[in-house]
Amino acid sequence: MPSTTEPAIEFRDVSYRVGDTQVLSGLTLKVSVGETVVLLGRSGSGKTTTLKLINRLVSPSAGEIRVNGKPNAEMDVIRLRRGIGYVIQDAGLFPHFTVEKNIGLVPRIEGWPEEKIRSRVQELLQLVGLSADLAERYPHQLSGGQRQRVGVARALAGDPAILLMDEPFGALDPLTRDELQRELLLLQQRLHKTIVFVTHDLREALRLGSRIALMEAGRLVTVLAPQEFVKSSDPWAAAYVRAFGDGLESVANRGRS
Amino acid sequence: MNVIRFILQNHTQVLELSLEHLWLVGLSTAFAMVIGIPLGIVIAHRPRLNKPVLAGANIIQTIPSLALFGFLLPVPWLGERSDRLAILALTLYALLPIIRNTYTGVCGVDPAVVEAGRGMGLTESQLLFQVELPLAVSVILSGVRVAVVISVGLATIAAAIGAGGLGEFIFRGLAMVDDRVILAGAIPAAILALGADLGVGWLEKSLRPR
Secondary structure, eight states, rough: OOSSSSEEEEEEEEEEOOOOOOOEEEEEEEEEEEEEEEOOOTTTTSHHHHHHHTTSSSSSEEEEEETTTTEESOOOOHHHHHHHEEEEEETOTTSSHHHHHHHHHHHHHTTOHHHHHHHHHHHHHHHHTTTTOOOOOOOOGSSSHHHHHHHHHHHHOOOEEEEEEETTTTOOOOHHHHHHHHHHHHHHHOOOOOOEEEEEEEHHHHHOOEEEEETTEEEEEEEEEEEHHHHHHHHHHHHHHHHSSSSSSHHHHHHTO | HHHHHHHHHHHHHHHHHHHHHHHHHHHHHHHHHHHHHHHHHHHHOOOOHHHHHHHHHHHHHHHHHHHHEEEEEEHHHHHHHHHHHHHHHHHHHHHHHHHHHHHHHHHHHHHHHHHHHHHHTTOOOIIIIIIHHHHHHHHHHHHHHHHHHHHHHHHHHGGGGGGGGGGGHHHHHHHHHHHHHHHHHHHHHHHHHHHHHHHHHHHHHHHHHO
């Protein structure tokens, strides 16, 4: 997806180390406005760290991350984060808040009027396919799939242009995962957010990504569109394709059309 | 039944000493909460401080109460009034359960929930007051509950330095070798302890996050 405008997110030669462990080395990557970049890799490959560098839950040891053209280190961290939706595995919902309060938290601390918060919450519940009467429930009264939908709705509450998703569907059963992946694609067609999505599941990556950034041992191996990925001769990409077996090409094409 | 008759005959004094007792326990617990809860929060966020602070509170706990009252007696401003002294000593004893439970409670909040909150752009104080404390409140209160029950018992010893409270009856009864007088102090003290336990327990339950 070539773009003449400023990239939404840009990594410039970013490294991150903890003590003697090099978690990330020399990462350079551009994410254009409105595309979905999937960070694919196994555990410990540095994909979650890459995600957290964007909203400064982690600060780089070297290099620079630009968000909407500005170095994120120079931005007010609270404003930066409120402008970026964040969805994690198991949703990370506040267990002592109802669904309504979970979704409405950021609007509320931003000082929106109650009326507007309430209608925003209803709008978001509908958007993620949840019925309005779930608003008064607590997270423990929901199914895993419902919780994750609430997590997505909460991340969208302040209408951020960027959405970070860290294995959001990892803990769901295959049927629910399939359903949520499909809905995320539909959502994306309507909202045109810039999404950075972390997963270790190649099928998920092929289905959701505009491009797939393959990571291994703290390095970015390659960045490919799904159709290219399944045919790639890159040894790491090929290893992934082998591990996931047949039928991948149809997955890669289905997401696009 | 002699005991009950004795209590009824001296009911004004029993009531007065119970109120004094309640005052000692209430004030010292309040002080211990004002000091202990923030301290517990701080050590939960700065892991390097937790060992020394908890060790300090532990050491205080090991000093025999009668000895602590004795140590504090010569301190200028404190020694003038024995109730000040008793309140300080009781505060020190109440610190450990309160600090420890605050620390445990705040550390026990699911890190994923805290990180989600941070990632959404909550400030550190919003995280503390909207997420960490509400989720830790029942653990913190169970520490307060332990502190109160310990204090009710310890406060009887405060009578030894003339700070009043139900210990007066107990010490007087011991001197007179009269069970009735001892029990006139011990029974109301036990009732106070049970009542405080139930009261804080109820509060703990009603504030528990779902």
